[in-house]
Amino acid sequence: MSNQPIGIFDSGIGGTSIFKEIKTLLPYENIIYLADSKNAPYGNKTEEEILQLSLKNVKLLLQKNCKLIVVACNTATTNSITYLRKNYSIPFVGIEPAIKPASLQSKSKSIGILATKGTLSSTLFHETSDLYAKNVTIIERVGEGLVPLIEAGKLNSDEIRELLKTFTKPMIEAQIDYLVLGCTHYPYLIPELKKILPEHVKIIDSGLAVAKQIKTLLETYNLINTSLNSPKIQFFTNASVGILDNVLDKKFSVKPLKF
Numbered sequence: 001m002s003n004q005p006i007g008i009f010d011s012g013i014g015g016t017s018i019f020k021e022i023k024t025l026l027p028y029e030n031i032i033y034l035a036d037s038k039n040a041p042y043g044n045k046t047e048e049e050i051l052q053l054s055l056k057n058v059k060l061l062l063q064k065n066c067k068l069i070v071v072a073c074n075t076a077t078t079n080s081i082t083y084l085r086k087n088y089s090i091p092f093v094g095i096e097p098a099i100k101p102a103s104l105q106s107k108s109k110s111i112g113i114l115a116t117k118g119t120l121s122s123t124l125f126h127e128t129s130d131l132y133a134k135n136v137t138i139i140e141r142v143g144e145g146l147v148p149l150i151e152a153g154k155l156n157s158d159e160i161r162e163l164l165k166t167f168t169k170p171m172i173e174a175q176i177d178y179l180v181l182g183c184t185h186y187p188y189l190i191p192e193l194k195k196i197l198p199e200h201v202k203i204i205d206s207g208l209a210v211a212k213q214i215k216t217l218l219e220t221y222n223l224i225n226t227s228l229n230s231p232k233i234q235f236f237t238n239a240s241v242g243i244l245d246n247v248l249d250k251k252f253s254v255k256p257l258k259f
């Protein structure tokens with residue numbers, strides 16, 4: 001079973017920020033990535049819709065024989081991972097906003113979080129922030145409109161810049177010293193965010209922590225790939241391949257697939 005692939009899915013290109021961390025930490029693993037860009041953004045959908053989309057992606061990854069599935073999307077994790085873990089026997093690794101490290105390390109006791117509506121309104125997010133951020137003020141903002149612009153490749157556009165200025169203004173006024181990126185699409189905005197935020201504000205996301213958790217789980221379940229064949233990395237999208245191509249190293253190719 002150890003040479004079976006790791007499956008990753010996201011509503012589009014966001015999960016590639018996690019893919020890159022996984023590839024660095026676990027270079028010998030076979031990987032299948034599903035970009036459900038046709039249904040992006042997930043962030044404004046209902047909990048039930050997000051669950052159904054997650055189930056569709058999981059079923060496809062299981063057909064492709066994945067040994068572990070990474071829900072590389074905060075919105076899908078916070079709305080569906082409890083169900084997925086209850087109903088399937090393979091391990092699932094999800095991603096949640098890094099509220100805990102930001103709260104513990106914050107000196108100003110004021111942190112910002114930028115995430116989708118689906119994540120910020122989820123029960124799982126509220127449980128995590130109630131648990132770890134009792135003594136900290138959290139300035140939450142829904143990154144309304146960001147994901148469609150990122151999916152459209154408009155990373156350096158005036159539209160993105162204006163939205164980011166609007167979202168971070170109340171955070172800067174509240175003197176945050178940490179900004180948590182609670183959506184896997186947002187690490188692509190770090191260069192623009194750095195131009196807007198005061199220099200001392202640290203930007204954190206959970207990508208590396210997720211990759212470490214995957215490694216631990218693979219070791220625990222004896223699932224580390226020991227085959228000497230060079231790893232097979234496959235990307236599938238149900239929208240234009242160019243969207244993914246733009247953010248990936250040229251050595252990877254993206255195939256269209258209906259799902």
Ligand code: DGL
Pocket residue numbers: 010011012014015040041042043044072073074075076116119147182183184185
């Ligand atoms: N990348 C996703 C996340 O981490 C979903 C964004 C969306 O589709 O709205 O939340």
